[in-house]
Amino acid sequence: MRLDTRCVPCSASCSRASRSLCKDLDARLQEALQGTQRVSSLMLHNPEHKLGDHNLGQYEIFASEGLHDIKDHIKNVFVELPHHLPPAAKSTFTAFVEQDLNQHAMIRGSDYRRALLKLPAILKGKVSQAIDDLITTLVELALLLYIPDEQRSPRTVLRLYNVSFKHGMLCLDILFPPKELSVGVTYGLYYHKIFVHAAEDTRIVCG
Numbered sequence: 594m595r596l597d598t599r600c601v602p603c604s605a606s607c608s609r610a611s612r613s614l615c616k617d618l619d620a621r622l623q624e625a626l627q628g629t630q631r632v633s634s635l636m637l638h639n640p641e642h643k644l645g646d647h648n649l650g651q652y653e654i655f656a657s658e659g660l661h662d663i664k665d666h667i668k669n670v671f672v673e674l675p676h677h678l679p680p681a682a683k684s685t686f687t688a689f690v691e692q693d694l695n696q697h698a699m700i701r702g703s704d705y706r707r708a709l710l711k712l713p714a715i716l717k718g719k720v721s722q723a724i725d726d727l728i729t730t731l732v733e734l735a736l737l738l739y740i741p742d743e744q745r746s747p748r749t750v751l752r753l754y755n756v757s758f759k760h761g762m763l764c765l766d767i768l769f770p771p772k773e774l775s776v777g778v779t780y781g782l783y784y785h786k787i788f789v790h791a792a793e794d795t796r797i798v799c800g
Contacts, residue, residue, distance in 0.1 A: 655794045657786035659738035664702035666783040667709055670731060670764075673779055674724075676772035682719040689715050706735050727767055730760035738791065745799045754792040761788035 644650050671690060675683045693708045694700055712728050737753045764784065771779040 655797070656790035657794050659787075659791050659795070660702065662783045662786045662791065663735050663738050664705055666787055667705040667731065667735070668700075669774060669779060669783065670727075670768075671705070671708070673768050673771050673774050674727075677767055678716075678720060678724065682716055682724075685715060685719060686712075706739075709735060723763060723767060727760065727763040730756050730763060734760055734787065734791075738795075745795070747799075750792065750796045750799055753795055757787055757792050764788075 639646075671694070675686050675690075678686060689712070690708070693711065694704060697704055709728070709732055713725065713732065716725070716728070733756050734753075737749060737756065740749060761784070764780070768779055770776065
């Protein structure tokens with residue numbers, strides 16, 4: 594989202610002079626961040642300040658956003674997976690999604706995660722071990738990415754490396770070639786961020 598657009602709702606606390614800087618800063622932001630335009634919310638009210646003024650002198654933008662990426666990856670798996678299931682399992686899966694997810698006017702990340710937690714029990718005995726592993730590794734990925742900071746450790750980071758790699762390979766083995774989504778969507782931004790960047794970013798955050 595553009596910086597000048599994000600400043601508009603802040604008019605109550607953002608001075609007219611500050612808002613006038615947004616258009617000029619937008620071009621500089623695009624150049625400095627190489628197309629990534631997700632600026633810290635601490636800068637919105639006073640965009641003319643330097644990062645150091647807000648203790649953001651070492652401000653870093655990570656390659657992944659685990660909570661956002663896992664939600665959209667689950668969504669893509671839920672759309673594509675039924676087309677790779679046996680007929681009986683596909684019917685069960687479709688009925689489950691219709692009852693558990695499609696009743697919501699707006700499906701949130703928490704709705705997808707709750708449905709994902711139920712899925713292994715729903716499909717138990719109806720799918721192959723590989724498909725079961727794909728689902729259970731996705732469940733574990735969601736848990737690892739949502740784990741509280743005080744529970745993170747080198748062990749959980751290593752587990753995230755292993756699980757993300759295994760899940761990524763299972764996606765390649767089971768969902769390729771995709772039948773409902775395009776290859777670019779199935780193995781695109783969200784898959785890439787989880788498979789390649791999530792564990793590394795978690796390692797950096799955990800110090």
